[in-house]
Amino acid sequence: MKHLNKLFVAMLMLAGLSSQAQDGNNPWAVSFGVNAVDTRVSAASKLEDQFSQYFNATDNWNILPTVSFVSVSKHIGGNFTFGVTGSMNKITKFVLPRVNNGPYEVVNPGDLNYYALDGVITYSLMNLINSKKLDPSINFGGGYTWLGDESSAGTLNGGLGLTYWFTENIGLSYRTTYKHSFEDSRADMPSHSQHFAGLTFKFGGSDKDGDGIYDKDDACPEEAGLKQFNGCPDTDSDGIENSKDACPEIAGPAEYNGCPDTDGDKIADNVDACPEVAGLAAFGGCPDTDGDGVQDKEDKCKDVKGPKENGGCPWPDRDGDKVLDKDDRCPDVAGTVANNGCPEVTEEAIKRLNDYAKTILFDSGKASFQQQTYPVLQAIVAILKEYPNSNFSIEGHTDSDGKDAANQTLSENRAAAVKNYLIENGIAASRLSSAGFGESKPIDTNKTKAGKANNRRVEVKLVK
Template sequence: MKHLNKLFVAVALLAGLSSQAQDSNNPWAISFGVNAVDTRFSAASKLEDQFSEFFNAKDHWNILPSVSYLNVSKYVGSNFSFGVTGSINKIKKFVNPRIGDADYTVVNPGDLSYYAVDGVINYSFMNLIGSKVIDPSAHIGGGYTWFGDASAGTVNGGLGLTFWFAENVGLSYRATYKHSFDDTRTPDVDVASHVQHFAGLTFKFGGKDTDGDGIYDKDDACPEVAGLKQFNGCPDNDGDGIENSKDACPDEAGSVEMNGCPDKDGDGIADKDDACPEVAGPKALNGCPDTDGDGIADKNDKCPDVKGPKENGGCPWPDRDGDGVLDKDDKCPDVKGTVANNGCPEVSDEVVKRLNDYAKTILFDTGKFSFQKQTFPVLEAITAILKEYPTAKFSIEGHTDNVGKADFNQKLSDGRANAVKHYLIDNGIDPFRLTSKGFGMDNPIDTNKTAKGRANNRRVEVKLVK
């Protein structure tokens, strides 16, 4: 008996650790406690005798002062559950049948051992009465009872009441009438019908709530993420009353009209879709304002207060250089030119002559590509002229006299023409506008028989490329 009590306690503790409310979510329940066997029902012949002293535990009940029953049950649906109960007891009070007009007597049959195993079909009325605490029930079933040296099959029925003082823990009582089908006698004792009372604790368990939000997985639309009951267990991170799965902005509180997104500027465009969320603007411009009404959002409008075409950044077309060609068509908007040349100035023969007058004075170190110091002002002047004609293209040509070998002179002329070109590029002339080429001593402009003539032949020329 001592070891059996320990077993009951261990099972009860295990149930208490894993239990939750029993229903379709939590189908299992385990109950344990004490039971009392009342044999008076086998002795009474009148109905009033059956109930007059129903709770007279002192005179009629046999109680084993320890954990003496265990019930395990499973919810099967529609308020029904099925379970098995095992119980033990010691019979010290046995009520003998009434003889004639004499009253029944209570005797001690000698500490008879009582064992019973019963199947129980239970129906709960808790849902019908709309209570979450008071749980009345009715049950039927059958079992087998070992009563001393005798055994008997029984058919059972009765009523019960459980008070759920916590979601998964209840204090339960059940009274079961057991009608015996055996009249075997154990000395002078009629093993017959009797009532067995059960009182104890019930723990209910078996439900699964993965995310711990108090909503069981079978009813939880989001079983892996803790959520709210009104959203079937799904979360509402921003607390705006719209569950995350239907919220276009689940981490920012918003309105139903904006699908859960905020609209700080109140222009009817959710901030997430609003290019200017702090300032109201039309939907056509992604929520940005257009002060001058030219169809260009202020943030992209270079002239937000004056209408202008999109091609000019929202500004009216200017003619900065005043040459009669609007800037949008003017390839040289900052340099006055001609309409015929798309707003760019045309390079005249006079300009070409000025360039070559300067070019003739470019001096190099003897036999090298490097410039002499006094040549830099000349190169600066050439650069300034080329900048006045930003679309014109030029060819830089190098020439030598006939002193020295032809291949050396060819390389020297190439190098000097290239040196001039790179100086111009390094000082702001578009490389696309320039080419360079050396002609060696092939194109003299003077005689190579005199020092003066050879000096004239050592030259750089600038030619307009048309």
């Protein structure tokens, strides 16, 4: 008895060394309970008699009213487990062979101690019946049995079992085993059957994150998750696991990789530069209210269409001549499109200029102005300013008095004097040119005083 106690302690220590499931998740199991030994099969003379009343003659069973077996097993792959069972009993009922086909006689062989140590390979049929509670099995193996103080023998074992799992880890188990002895006599060791009933505990599975999915099957063993995602979490419960969710903290549809589209512009918030306001993909989800191709945050006139070059605002036309200021060379004076927004010089204006020019008076033989000429020059300045985009040529002429060379020089100097006065009074130099023609282009006779006066003149011409 003391040897069997040592065996039980050793087997329990072996069970304590593991921490993983009999089915692959919890690979280890320990069972304990009561066992019954029946020697009837040894007494039967025919094979059919050995098993015909296998469970009917329970009156012949030897049972101890205490825990009398311990089994430790480990899942070894597929539906197979391997285990070691240690059991003890006391044989007070021994079935003798029948005499002349008479009844079986049951005797007490002397309260013989019974000890057995068996190795068992078990094949589970649970998957075949597609059950999560009932676990039928077949088993085979071998062991060694001690009967009394002098009899012992090796046995070849085979049998059936059934476990009902109350939970994933706790079950009620029953196993019956036929043990064939190679020393088949009462004096040594008869073949016999042994039955085991007790509780089975599976253990050893690791589930660090406590999500009900064992670490070996858990793709995210450090973080509690869902079975449909192999143990990985879906924090925002949008049906997309965190590793594939671009917005794991905020629920969103799969079409946007788990991100929401708050403004409904079909651009996910995580890539939407303006997630609260519906906008366009071209502007990263930001709006363009006036549809001018300039997004609102860069549009200085977001309710009125305008070009990007002007900050989204329409180009102004200050003078209202239908030529935009950007193209209008005279933005503050109404003009014509043909003349780039500047007014066109009319024949009337040219006539007015030359009417004034004819009255310009110079000191005799010089290019200096007489005092009464300055108002005339100012009038010419005013007219030229009305046409800021037009260019003019100032031409000087003399009568025939004097030498030709002197008259040529005098005409050039007088034309230049008018040009310089105009420049000094605000007319751009780039708009003006001057030339002298001496006495070469008379408009009247040089034989009369009046004719000479007409030939001494300044003319203003439009340069086209």
